Amino acid sequence: MAISFTTKLTWIFALLLILVMTIQVRAQPPPGFINIDCGWKNNSGYVDQALILPYSSDGDYVEGGMNHEMLPEFMAGATNEQQKTLRSFPDGSRNCYTLPSNISKKYLLRATFTYGNYDRLNKTLDGSLFLFGLHIGVNFWEAVNLSNWDPSSTVLKEVITIAPSNFVSICLINFGSGTPFISSLELRPLQDTMYPFVNASVSVSYFQRYRFGNITDIKDYITRYPMDPYDRFWQSWSLTYGKSYSYPWISLNTSNKVESLPGTDVFNVPSAIFQQASTLDTNYSSIQFAVAQGPNLLGNNQKLLPIFHFAEINESNPNRRFDIYAGELLFPGFSPSLFQMDSKYMNGQFLQNSFTYFSLNKTATSSLPPLINAFEVYSLVGMENFTTDSDDVKCIKEVKKYYNLARINWNGDPCSPTEYSWEGLTCDHSKSNQNPNPRIVTVNLSTRGLRGGLAISFMNMTSLENLDLSHNNLTGAIPDYQLESLTVLNLSNNKIDGPIPDYILRRVQAGLLDLRLEGNPVCSNNRDTYCSENNNKKRNTTPTVLIAVIVPAVLISLLVGMCILWKLYWKGNSGDNEDYAMYEEETPLHIDIRRFTYAELKVITNNFQSIIGKGGFGIVYHGKLESGDEVAVKVLMETSIDESTDFLPEVQTLSKVHHKNLVTMQGYCQNKKCLALVYDFMPRGNLQQILRGGDIYSLDWEQRLHIALDAAQGLEYLHESCTPSIVHRDVKTANILLDKNLVGIISDFGLSRAFNDAHTHISTVAAGTLGYLDPEYHATFQLTVKTDVYSFGIVLLEIITGQPPVFNDPHTVHLPNWVRQKIAKGSIHDVADKRLLDQYDASSLESVIDLAMNCVENAAIDRPSMTEVISRLKVWLPALSSDKQSASGTPRRKYSMDSEIPKQFQMMISGVSNEGTSFQSGYTSGLTEISMFSGR
Incomplete structure (x- = not known):
C-alpha cells in the first residue's frame, strides 16, 4: 500500500514538473518579440496568463515620464495586467520609446491606452478635448483621441513599418489638449515578404481586421498569438455584433487543412481562420461592405487599402465566381480555390477616401453566391521625413x-x-x-x-x-x-x-x-x-571714443559727407560704381550664418535690378545664389548699423530660430553703406497680397486654414520652444509669406523681443501695425506672448472674411467689431469671404470665427495660448494635404485625429430573387441588415 502511494506521488510530481516546464517553454517569446507593460514598477516582470508571454517594465526603453495605476474601481474590470498600469508624460512636447530592431526589417508595432482615471481628473468625460499624437519614428502616425471615452476602455493603435536603423521608436506628442500616456507596447517581427506594399516610404496603420464564420466561444472574440504566430488581432464578426447567423446568412466550416501555394502567401493568415467562412442563401447574390470612419472621428480623409481573404471550403459544389467592386470593378470573375488560400488586394493603390462601398457580386455563370473568410483594412502612413544620419x-x-x-x-x-x-x-x-x-x-x-x-x-x-x-x-x-x-x-x-x-x-x-x-x-x-x-571690451568702448573725437568736427564731417554724396551722384550718372568694399564693417556679428559683401549682393541681385517689395526697412530685391537657389535681399541703403534699430534684432533672432514655418535667413551684409538680409525667396508673395488680390488667385477654405495653422505653429515655436521666449510683435498678413506650395512662413522679425520665463512680461514702447495692435499692450506697454495671439486673431479674421483689419463700411471700422455686428444682424455666412463661394463647412466656419474672437479678447488673460490655437485648428483641419509641401520641399502628409470611437465597418447583403429582380430592400428579398462594426 505504501509502495503504491509512493508510486502515485512520484507520478504526480513528474506530471507537475512537466507542466511547469511546458509553461516555462511557452513563456519564452518568439524571437524578436518585445512585450512592454508601461508603468510596471517591478523590474522582474511577469508572465501574461492568457498569452503565456513575458512582459517587462518600460524603464529600459524610455526616459522621463511618471508611473501610475488606474483607479481601484476599474481594476476588477481589467482584462489583462497591461491595462492596470501606465506611464504619463506631463513634461516635454515629445517623449519617445526606443525599441531594438534590425535595420530594414519589417515589424508590427502595437500600442494600447487605458486611462482608468489614473489622475482623478476625469479627463475623458469632462467635456474637454483629450487628444495627443503618435509618431512612428520621425513621421506622424495617428492621434489618440480619448474625448468622451469610457475610462475603463482601451484604445488600440497598430502600425506595420520598416525599421530605419537598429532601433525603431514610437513617440508621444503633446498637442496641449491633455497629458499623453501609454499602457503597453508590443513589437512583432514580420517576414520580409509580408505586406509587400509596406516599404521605406510607406507604413500602414491598422484600421480594422475581421474573421468570419460562426464563432460562439467568447474566449475567441479576439484571435491572436499563438494561433497567429505574428500576434495580429483578428476580431470575430459574429461575436462583435451578436450574430447568430439567421437567414440568409450561412456559416461554412471545414476540418480540412487550407494551404497556400508556394510564393503566393504574402499575408501568412493562419489556416484556422480560413477554415471558417460566411456566405448567403442561394437566393441572394451580393455581399456589400461599407467601410467608414465613426461619428466621433475628427478627420475624414484617410487613404485606405482593403485586403480580402478567400478560400473555398464548400467541397460539394465549388462552382462559385464573383466580381469585386469598390465603385469600379477591381477584380473580375474571381473564383476561390478549394482548400487554398487566396488574398485579393491592390498593391500600393490606396483608396482616395475613407468611406467606400465594396461589393462581392455573383456572376451570371456562378451557381453559388460570394463568400468571405477574413477582411483587413489599413490606412496610409506616409514616411516623408528622413531620420538623422545613423x-x-x-x-x-x-x-x-x-x-x-x-x-x-x-x-x-x-x-x-x-x-x-x-x-x-x-x-x-x-x-x-x-x-x-x-x-x-x-x-x-x-x-x-x-x-x-x-x-x-x-x-x-x-x-x-x-x-x-x-x-x-x-x-x-x-x-x-x-x-x-x-x-x-x-x-x-x-x-x-x-x-x-x-x-x-x-x-x-x-x-x-x-x-x-x-x-x-x-x-x-x-x-x-x-x-x-x-576684443569685445575694446569694441564696446570704440563708439564712445569715436564720438568724443568726432563731436568737435561735426561740421567737417557733414561737409565731407556732402562731398561724397556729390561724388556718388556723378559716378552713378557716369556709369562708374563706387568701391563699397572699403566700407565693409570690420567687426562681424558673432552668428553662424554667411556674411555677404556688397559686391556679392550686386552679383546675386544682378545689380539690384528686380524689385519685389518695399517696406519700412527698405527695398526688397530678387536674387539668385551661386547654387541657383532663389533669394530675397532686403536692403537698407546709406545708413550705419547704429542707426538701424531693426537690423540687429532681426539678424540675431533669425540666426537662432529654425522652424519650417519661420523664414530662413541665408545671410547678411554688414556694410557702413549698406545693411542687408538675405532670405529664402517665397514665390507666392505674402498672404495679404493673395487675400486682397482680386480674382487673380483665390484661396479655398482648406488652403486658408492650412496657412493659419502654419502661422500658428511658427508663433508657437517662438513662444514655447525658444529660450528665452520670443514675441514677434508685428504679426500680420503682410508678414506671412507663402512658398510655391502655399506653406505659410512668418517673416520680418525687426520688432521681435525676447524675455525669460521668469518674467510674465517686459515693458517696451508700443510698436506694430495699425489694426493689429493688442489694446492691452498699447495701453500698458507690457509685452507678453498674448500680444502675438491678438495679432494672430486679426490675421485669422482676415483669412475668414478677406477684409483688411481696418476699412470703411461706410465709416472706418475695426475688423473684430465688423464681424460682431454682422453676426448680430444676420448669420455667420455674412462674414465669410464671398470668393469662397460658400464652399466651406458651416460648423468649421463657426468654430474658426469663435477661435478668432477668443484671440482678440481685450484682456490678454482671456486669450488662448498658441498651443491651444493649434490644437483647435487641428480639430477642424485634422489633415495636412499631401499635395501641399513644406518649405524644404517635403510633401506634407495627411493625418487624422482618430478618436477610436470607433471606425465603423458596415456590412450589408443584397441579392436578386430567382425572378431576376435587382437590388431590393427588406428582410425577405434584398437588403437584410446593416451591421455597425465598431473597432477597437
Whole structure:
C-alpha cells in the first residue's frame, strides 16, 4: 500500500514538473518579440496568463515620464495586467520609446491606452478635448483621441513599418489638449515578404481586421498569438455584433487543412481562420461592405487599402465566381480555390477616401453566391521625413551618455521632424542622392555644466561645422579632431590644458578653422589670436571714443559727407560704381550664418535690378545664389548699423530660430553703406497680397486654414520652444509669406523681443501695425506672448472674411467689431469671404470665427495660448494635404485625429430573387441588415 502511494506521488510530481516546464517553454517569446507593460514598477516582470508571454517594465526603453495605476474601481474590470498600469508624460512636447530592431526589417508595432482615471481628473468625460499624437519614428502616425471615452476602455493603435536603423521608436506628442500616456507596447517581427506594399516610404496603420464564420466561444472574440504566430488581432464578426447567423446568412466550416501555394502567401493568415467562412442563401447574390470612419472621428480623409481573404471550403459544389467592386470593378470573375488560400488586394493603390462601398457580386455563370473568410483594412502612413544620419545619431547619443545629458530634452530623433529637433543642434536637411538623411552641422552645448574631458565622439561627426562647448568645466587636452568640415571650435572659458594638436593648428593658420580658447589654462603662456579675448571690451568702448573725437568736427564731417554724396551722384550718372568694399564693417556679428559683401549682393541681385517689395526697412530685391537657389535681399541703403534699430534684432533672432514655418535667413551684409538680409525667396508673395488680390488667385477654405495653422505653429515655436521666449510683435498678413506650395512662413522679425520665463512680461514702447495692435499692450506697454495671439486673431479674421483689419463700411471700422455686428444682424455666412463661394463647412466656419474672437479678447488673460490655437485648428483641419509641401520641399502628409470611437465597418447583403429582380430592400428579398462594426 505504501509502495503504491509512493508510486502515485512520484507520478504526480513528474506530471507537475512537466507542466511547469511546458509553461516555462511557452513563456519564452518568439524571437524578436518585445512585450512592454508601461508603468510596471517591478523590474522582474511577469508572465501574461492568457498569452503565456513575458512582459517587462518600460524603464529600459524610455526616459522621463511618471508611473501610475488606474483607479481601484476599474481594476476588477481589467482584462489583462497591461491595462492596470501606465506611464504619463506631463513634461516635454515629445517623449519617445526606443525599441531594438534590425535595420530594414519589417515589424508590427502595437500600442494600447487605458486611462482608468489614473489622475482623478476625469479627463475623458469632462467635456474637454483629450487628444495627443503618435509618431512612428520621425513621421506622424495617428492621434489618440480619448474625448468622451469610457475610462475603463482601451484604445488600440497598430502600425506595420520598416525599421530605419537598429532601433525603431514610437513617440508621444503633446498637442496641449491633455497629458499623453501609454499602457503597453508590443513589437512583432514580420517576414520580409509580408505586406509587400509596406516599404521605406510607406507604413500602414491598422484600421480594422475581421474573421468570419460562426464563432460562439467568447474566449475567441479576439484571435491572436499563438494561433497567429505574428500576434495580429483578428476580431470575430459574429461575436462583435451578436450574430447568430439567421437567414440568409450561412456559416461554412471545414476540418480540412487550407494551404497556400508556394510564393503566393504574402499575408501568412493562419489556416484556422480560413477554415471558417460566411456566405448567403442561394437566393441572394451580393455581399456589400461599407467601410467608414465613426461619428466621433475628427478627420475624414484617410487613404485606405482593403485586403480580402478567400478560400473555398464548400467541397460539394465549388462552382462559385464573383466580381469585386469598390465603385469600379477591381477584380473580375474571381473564383476561390478549394482548400487554398487566396488574398485579393491592390498593391500600393490606396483608396482616395475613407468611406467606400465594396461589393462581392455573383456572376451570371456562378451557381453559388460570394463568400468571405477574413477582411483587413489599413490606412496610409506616409514616411516623408528622413531620420538623422545613423552615424550622427550614434555619435550624439554617445555624447549625451558621456556628459550625462538626461536633463536636456534630447529625446527621439535628433534632427527630424524639424519642429522637434534637439535643443542646441542645427541640422542640414538638404537632400542629396548620396545621403537624403539630415546631418548635424552645429552642436551648441555652451553653459551646460559639462565636466570631464572632451568627448572623442565629435570626431566621427563628419558633417559637423560648428562645435561650441564654451563656458563649461571641461578639462584635459584637446583631442585631435581631424574634421575637414569643422570651421568653428569654441572651447573658451573651460579648464583645458595640454598641447593643441598639429592638425588643428594647421587649419587655424590656414584660415580654415576659427579656434577660441580664451579663459583656459592652455592660454596662460600663449598670446596667439585664439587665446586672446575677442576684443569685445575694446569694441564696446570704440563708439564712445569715436564720438568724443568726432563731436568737435561735426561740421567737417557733414561737409565731407556732402562731398561724397556729390561724388556718388556723378559716378552713378557716369556709369562708374563706387568701391563699397572699403566700407565693409570690420567687426562681424558673432552668428553662424554667411556674411555677404556688397559686391556679392550686386552679383546675386544682378545689380539690384528686380524689385519685389518695399517696406519700412527698405527695398526688397530678387536674387539668385551661386547654387541657383532663389533669394530675397532686403536692403537698407546709406545708413550705419547704429542707426538701424531693426537690423540687429532681426539678424540675431533669425540666426537662432529654425522652424519650417519661420523664414530662413541665408545671410547678411554688414556694410557702413549698406545693411542687408538675405532670405529664402517665397514665390507666392505674402498672404495679404493673395487675400486682397482680386480674382487673380483665390484661396479655398482648406488652403486658408492650412496657412493659419502654419502661422500658428511658427508663433508657437517662438513662444514655447525658444529660450528665452520670443514675441514677434508685428504679426500680420503682410508678414506671412507663402512658398510655391502655399506653406505659410512668418517673416520680418525687426520688432521681435525676447524675455525669460521668469518674467510674465517686459515693458517696451508700443510698436506694430495699425489694426493689429493688442489694446492691452498699447495701453500698458507690457509685452507678453498674448500680444502675438491678438495679432494672430486679426490675421485669422482676415483669412475668414478677406477684409483688411481696418476699412470703411461706410465709416472706418475695426475688423473684430465688423464681424460682431454682422453676426448680430444676420448669420455667420455674412462674414465669410464671398470668393469662397460658400464652399466651406458651416460648423468649421463657426468654430474658426469663435477661435478668432477668443484671440482678440481685450484682456490678454482671456486669450488662448498658441498651443491651444493649434490644437483647435487641428480639430477642424485634422489633415495636412499631401499635395501641399513644406518649405524644404517635403510633401506634407495627411493625418487624422482618430478618436477610436470607433471606425465603423458596415456590412450589408443584397441579392436578386430567382425572378431576376435587382437590388431590393427588406428582410425577405434584398437588403437584410446593416451591421455597425465598431473597432477597437
